[in-house]
Amino acid sequence: MAARWTSAIAFLLGWQLVTLVSTRVPSPVRVLEFLWLEVSGGSHGGVVRGEFIEHFLGTLGRYTIGLVIGFTAGLLIGVLIGSSSLARALASDTILVLLALPAIVWAFLTTMWFGIDVKAPIVTVALSAFPFVVVNVAQGVRSITPDLRRMTAAFGVERWKQFRYLTLGAISGYVFAGLRFAVIIGWNGVLLWEWFAGQNGVGFRTRYWYDANRYQGFVGWVVAFIVFIVLLDRFVFARLERRAFRWRDRATDVEIIEETTMGL
Amino acid sequence: MARTVVEETLEERVLGIAAGARRRRYLAVVVGWAGFLVLWYLVSEFLLNSVRLPQPQRVAREAWNIIRGVDGAFFPEFWASIVRVFAGFIAAALIGTPLGFLMGRSEYWRNFFQAPVVVAGSVPGITYAVMSLVIFGISFFGPVLAVGLISMPYVALNVSQGVAGVDRQLVAMSVAYGRSERQIFRNVLLPSVLPFIFAGVRLSFSLAWKVGQLTEVFGASRGIGFQIRRNFQLFRMAELLAWVFLFIAFMLVLERQVLVRIERRLFRWRQWDTP
Numbered sequence: 001m002a003a004r005w006t007s008a009i010a011f012l013l014g015w016q017l018v019t020l021v022s023t024r025v026p027s028p029v030r031v032l033e034f035l036w037l038e039v040s041g042g043s044h045g046g047v048v049r050g051e052f053i054e055h056f057l058g059t060l061g062r063y064t065i066g067l068v069i070g071f072t073a074g075l076l077i078g079v080l081i082g083s084s085s086l087a088r089a090l091a092s093d094t095i096l097v098l099l100a101l102p103a104i105v106w107a108f109l110t111t112m113w114f115g116i117d118v119k120a121p122i123v124t125v126a127l128s129a130f131p132f133v134v135v136n137v138a139q140g141v142r143s144i145t146p147d148l149r150r151m152t153a154a155f156g157v158e159r160w161k162q163f164r165y166l167t168l169g170a171i172s173g174y175v176f177a178g179l180r181f182a183v184i185i186g187w188n189g190v191l192l193w194e195w196f197a198g199q200n201g202v203g204f205r206t207r208y209w210y211d212a213n214r215y216q217g218f219v220g221w222v223v224a225f226i227v228f229i230v231l232l233d234r235f236v237f238a239r240l241e242r243r244a245f246r247w248r249d250r251a252t253d254v255e256i257i258e259e260t261t262m263g264l
Numbered sequence: 265m266a267r268t269v270v271e272e273t274l275e276e277r278v279l280g281i282a283a284g285a286r287r288r289r290y291l292a293v294v295v296g297w298a299g300f301l302v303l304w305y306l307v308s309e310f311l312l313n314s315v316r317l318p319q320p321q322r323v324a325r326e327a328w329n330i331i332r333g334v335d336g337a338f339f340p341e342f343w344a345s346i347v348r349v350f351a352g353f354i355a356a357a358l359i360g361t362p363l364g365f366l367m368g369r370s371e372y373w374r375n376f377f378q379a380p381v382v383v384a385g386s387v388p389g390i391t392y393a394v395m396s397l398v399i400f401g402i403s404f405f406g407p408v409l410a411v412g413l414i415s416m417p418y419v420a421l422n423v424s425q426g427v428a429g430v431d432r433q434l435v436a437m438s439v440a441y442g443r444s445e446r447q448i449f450r451n452v453l454l455p456s457v458l459p460f461i462f463a464g465v466r467l468s469f470s471l472a473w474k475v476g477q478l479t480e481v482f483g484a485s486r487g488i489g490f491q492i493r494r495n496f497q498l499f500r501m502a503e504l505l506a507w508v509f510l511f512i513a514f515m516l517v518l519e520r521q522v523l524v525r526i527e528r529r530l531f532r533w534r535q536w537d538t539p
Contacts, residue, residue: 003372003373003374003375003376003378004375004376004378004379006376007375007376007377007378007379007380008379010376011380018399022399024398024399024401025398025399086292089288089289089292089293089296090292090293090295090296090299091296092293092296093293093296093297094296094297094300096516097512099470100470100474100512100515100516101508101512102389102474102477102478103389103474103478104477104478104481104489104492105492105504105508108492108496108504109501109504111496112316112496112499112501113312113316113317184386184388185388187388188388188389188390191388191390192390192478195390196496203390206394210394210397210398215398218394218398219398222391222394222395225388225391226383226387226388226391229386229387229388230383230386230387233386234382234386
């Protein structure tokens with residue numbers, strides 16, 4: 001516990017030190033001042049009004065829709081690939097390429113395809129998240145050993161019960177792991193799209209302050225979107241994932257750190 | 265002892281089945297790729313117009329042009345990107361290794377670094393790109409910082425596990441034989457830990473490449489990411505896709521062929537499997 005606090009304080013001190021050396025990096029205090037003005041709708045330098053909620057909600061809308069689409073598609077394809085070795089052999093190289101494509105490429109492609117239209121960020125999020133969900137769900141389906149299946153069949157368990165207790169139970173942890181990846185990567189995707197082609201939203205606003213050379217604004221928004229995704233990941237999805245995986249033996253400390261750093 | 269007929273036929277049959285399965289798998293992979301290309305061709309021909317999604321053959325032609333060096337040559341740009349990524353990995357190794365040592369040996373330091381390591385793994389890639397942008401502007405060091413930051417947690421974690429696994433008896437024996445601290449470090453600890461450093465680099469390899477490219481897209485004047493952004497701004501889809509595919513092919517080949525081999529050699533002295 002003490003170590004965590006010391007860590008946070010050390011980070012802030014380090015940031016302040018960097019501020020002393022660099023002319024570009026704003027200090028933590030200025031960033032907080034900026035955020036306060038932005039969130040409360042105060043005016044920056046008497047010229048620009050602070051805007052926060054409208055941008056956040058705009059981004060959240062596109063992000064959520066894209067996430068739902070990407071996750072659902074990934075779930076279906078993942079089950080397909082996990083169940084059939086033919087499907088796996090056919091699709092595995094394509095999925096590999098999709099995994100290796102940086103999200104920025106999707107942002108550029110969708111802008112070229114759809115222009116400045118809400119479809120573009122939604123498709124960016126969906127396509128960025130999709131391969132990660134597929135890979136995780138496929139792994140989950142493959143983890144159901146044939147022995148377990150034979151045993152349930154031998155005990156005469158009805159098919160729907162088999163599905164509910166064996167299949168769903170076994171893959172639920174993997175589904176949540178895939179969902180966590182999707183959440184993080186999808187957020188990355190929507191921010192990237194908004195930076196390059198958006199008219200409003202978190203990514204757009206971040207760029208707005210960067211273009212204006214007001215780095216406290218730029219860093220302030222960066223802090224805001226980092227805090228959002230870290231809180232979302234740690235307090236919502238990590239918990240869900242751990243609950244879904246609780247039938248497994250308890251992971252050691254290092255393994256938990258490893259699992260949580262698999263992000264991006 | 266002479267092999268029995270039964271053993272021989274069994275072995276033949278097993279090898280035959282394995283070869284058949286391998287052949288079937290290659291076939292499926294080829295069919296998969298063919299299907300992907302056909303689908304692409306159909307979509308670009310009939311669904312979207314060919315400005316929006318150029319046909320596969322156009323992209324292939326552009327890729328060939330790039331390799332030949334017609335407009336934005338392949339090797340200088342790739343070299344520029346590689347140098348940055350490589351420098352980033354070195355930075356990650358230099359910082360991650362002592363971190364890993366600390367984390368592996370002490371509960372306190374593991375807790376101290378747990379939060380930053382976890383956060384470093386879950387922030388979006390754009391964060392590293394923009395952070396480097398603020399700190400360095402448009403510069404060589406931007407991608408270096410981004411790659412370093414993203415690989416560092418992997419290196420630290422792997423090293424911390426490697427440190428925990430160092431054979432204490434080896435160390436005790438070295439001490440008993442009167443080896444100095446320095447010799448023990450150089451001949452026992454370092455070789456034990458080196459493969460783990462490498463494993464950390466390899467695990468984060470594709471991630472680091474992607475973040476490096478992203479940083480280049482934001483703020484670089486050379487490199488693959490820069491070319492991608494340039495072609496986006498010029499609205500040249502075929503060239504953009506060509507650069508992207510070359511980048512992916514290159515990255516996959518590098519990871520699978522080169523890195524895996526090096527790692528296997530580094531781990532050779534161990535008799536059990538790699539992490």
